[in-house]
Amino acid sequence: MTQHEGPMRVAVLGAGGLGKAAARIIGAKRQMRLAAICDSKGIVASPQGLKAALIAGISGDLVGGYRAAEGGSDGGGVAVATEVDARHCDDPVGAMLQLADGLDGIVVALPNLPNEFIPNIIKRCVTAASGLVFVDVLKRTRAVELMLQLDPIVKASRSVVLTGCGATPGTLAAAAVLAAQSFIEVEKVDIWWGVGIANWEAYRATIREDIAHLPGYSVERAAAMTDAEIDELLERTNGLLELRHMEHADDVLLQRVGVVDSPEQVEVGGVMDTRHPKKPVSTTMTLTGITIDGKRSSHRFVLGDETTMAANVIGPALGYLKRGMWLKAHGLFGVFGCTEFLPMVVR
Amino acid sequence: MTQHEGPMRVAVLGAGGLGKAAARIIGAKRQMRLAAICDSKGIVASPQGLKAALIAGISGDLVGGYRAAEGGSDGGGVAVATEVDARHCDDPVGAMLQLADGLDGIVVALPNLPNEFIPNIIKRCVTAASGLVFVDVLKRTRAVELMLQLDPIVKASRSVVLTGCGATPGTLAAAAVLAAQSFIEVEKVDIWWGVGIANWEAYRATIREDIAHLPGYSVERAAAMTDAEIDELLERTNGLLELRHMEHADDVLLQRVGVVDSPEQVEVGGVMDTRHPKKPVSTTMTLTGITIDGKRSSHRFVLGDETTMAANVIGPALGYLKRGMWLKAHGLFGVFGCTEFLPMVVR
Structure with a gap:
């Protein structure tokens, strides 16, 4: 990794709903530049930075969609197009790693x-x-545990990984760390989220992961479901998915920093409406504890209903990615959770 | 400063309402030990740790109160008393500095x-x-600006100072950093606090500082007021103090990390009831911004009404003090604001 002045050069792994949202939000930040993005079939990259809005507008195959969009743009696009490497390949992650010298950070939105x-x-x-900074927006406890176990090899590569850095876990778990400060004993952290999306096709992977939390379902079963089977499931529930006792990594990430003694003190659930953009409930983190005066009370962190899942997941992820750059600059390598640091503001 | 294993050895500067609350809360933490406390007339210190509950119960002169309380305790107290240095002196800060080798951190509650x-x-x-970690709960913008200017000499002494680390600024400003992550542009941060205290005599200094924010008052005028004059003022307002456009350092601390461009985007106000312990309004931080989708929305952080000012100010201060120990352990010296890091949880 060469030392680099100027905007942070960011690659995005994944070009689904969250990956494209990442491209779009990075495009709105002067402190970051979208240097590369890949899906399972190919990669689009440019050391000068990609047109983030164009990338965000592609549906389906990333490389094909990119070529079509650039081909369809007027003459002004041609000069840029020559500096962009857009190609299908069997190993997009490998292709991205070949660009590692020109990258500072990687957003994992797979x-x-x-x-x-x-x-x-x-x-x-x-x-x-070596020397790259990664952020992920993983949700499941087991997945975050696996990430935390990578600490020795991440340290050895002088890299930094921030894990579980979306909304939940992410902002809401970090808010619980703040809320915990007022109490001598924390009894419970309750996260109750609401997500509304107009059509589930835009967030296939996210919804499939949520279905895995339903009673009678598993990660394997959800992964094996066809789109038609998911349509059928949503038809039965009128488009609503209500999830309780979710295996969400807020539990281990809060236990890790001492907010709770046991993962059982953290409860994550919520309601997703897959047919309307309006949130069915307001996303709220409620931490209940006992004060030094022996009083039981609750602090709350409530997300505005007009904010989308993409804004609440990718915004924090980019803030944690910047924190990761800070950690690396100070020689602090390894795997860190969202509950260990404040994300930084990316302008 | 010698390296020290075991509980963090903490001194408290100040033995008013907040100083005694600090003693009491430190007494409830196994990761901290109250090693010393001083007021303007003297110091009480013990390398083995003071009886925090006893200290918290003293009213009036600290040293006199301590001696009376120890003298009044049964035989079991005598052995401890012999290891406690409780004495009046002209320069309590100087007396505390002579103990610096036996201290890790200092809570400034003056x-x-x-x-x-x-x-x-x-x-x-x-x-x-050298090598000490300080935390303060300063509120005024000008005072925090003066603290931030100390950065070079704090760095030179290989010390760490965390400034503005109570409730506001403190937890609420840090919550604004979290909330900001969802937005492309932050328009406004509104902090509206409620404090209820049964009798203002217990928090004379805090209330005097608040009176300085009233229209027509200044820091100098408030400092010069007699208790009788304050009683008279509170009589006219039925015990309520409603404050708006407060000169609170949330503004510079949020500007410093890029949440806002200008201090004018941060508004701090609130209502203090000096006659009832119930909060007249719920303390709330509201951050309003524009999302990537062009929608205006607000995230909120709301403190439970049953939590006291002492719990919400001193709890976070101790969490930031622990963060200061972490910074020092990683060779990161200097003056930092509450908006730069998450406080750590002190068990």
Whole structure:
């Protein structure tokens, strides 16, 4: 990794709903530049930075969609197009790693079925390249545990990984760390989220991961479902998915920093409406504890209903990615959770 | 400073309402030990740790109160008493500095009238001793600005200062950093606090500092008021103090990390009821911004009404003090604000 002045050069792994949202939000930040993005079939990259809005507008195959969009743009686009490497390949992660010298940070916005999928990609990346900063928005406890176990090899590669850094876990778990400060004993952390999306097709992977939390379902079963089977399931529930006792890594990330003694003190659930953009409930973190005066009370962190899942997941992820750059600059390598630091503000 | 294993050895500067609350809360933490406390007339210290509950129960003169309480205790107290240094002195800060080798951290819970009072004490301390970690709960913008200016001499002394680390600024400003992550542009941060205290005599200094924010008052005028004059003022307002456009350092601390461009985007106000312990309004931080989708929305952080000012100010201060120990352990010296890091949980 060469030392680099100027905007942080960011690559995005994954070009689904969250990956494209990451591209779009990075495009709105002057402190970051979208240097590369890949899906399962190919990569689009440019050391000068990609047109983030164009990337965010692609549906389906990333490389094909990129070529079509650039081909369809007026003459002004041609000069830029010559500096962009857009190609299908069998190993997009490998292709991205070949660009590692021109990258500062990587946002991992891939679906994570099975649990080891993203941890294995991180392991491969830190083995192949040193000095990179990664952020993921993993949700499941087991997946985050696997990430935390990578600490020795991440340290050895002088890299930094921030794990579980979306909304939940992410902002809401960090808010619980703040809330905990007022109490002598924390009894319970309750996270109750609401997500509304107009059509589930845009967030196939996210919804499939949520279905895995339903009673009678598993990660494996959800991964094996066809789109038609998911349509049928949603038809039965009128488009609503209500989830309780979710295996969400807020538990281990809060236990790790001492907010709770046991993962059982953390409860995560919520309601997703897959047919309307309006949130069915307000996303709220409620921490209940006992004060020094022996009083029971609750602090709350409530997200505005007009904010989307993409804004609440990717915004924090980029803030944690910047924190990761700070950690690296201070020689602090390894795997860290969202509950260990404040994310930094990316302008 | 010698390296020390075991509980963090903490001294408290100040033995008013907040200083005694600090003693009491430190007494409830196994990771901290109250090694010393002083007021303007003397110091009480013990390398083995003071009886925090006894200290918290003293009213009036600290040393006299301590001697009376120990004298009044049964035989079991005598052995401890012999190891406690409780004495009146002309320069309690100097007396505490002589104990610096046996201290890890210092909670500054002194009243801060005039603005330069606490910054000058910190300056004196870091000049006299190296490797200490300080936390303050300063509120005024000007006072925090003075603290931040001490960065070079704090760094030179290999010390760490965490400034503005109570409730506001403190937890609520840090919550604003979290909330900001979801937005492309932050428009406004509104902090509206409620405090209820049964009798203002217990928090004379805090209330005097609040009166300085009232229209027509100043820091100097509030400092010069007699208790009778304050009683008279509170009589006219039925015990309520409603404050708006407060000069609170949340503004510079949020600007410093890029949450806002200008201090004018941060508004701090609130209502204090000096006659009832119930909060007249719920303390709430509201951050309003514009998302990537162009939607205006607000995230909120709301403190439970049953939590006291002492719990919400001193709890976070101790969490930031632990963060300061972490910073020092990693060779990161200097002055930091509450918006730069998450406080750590102190068990």
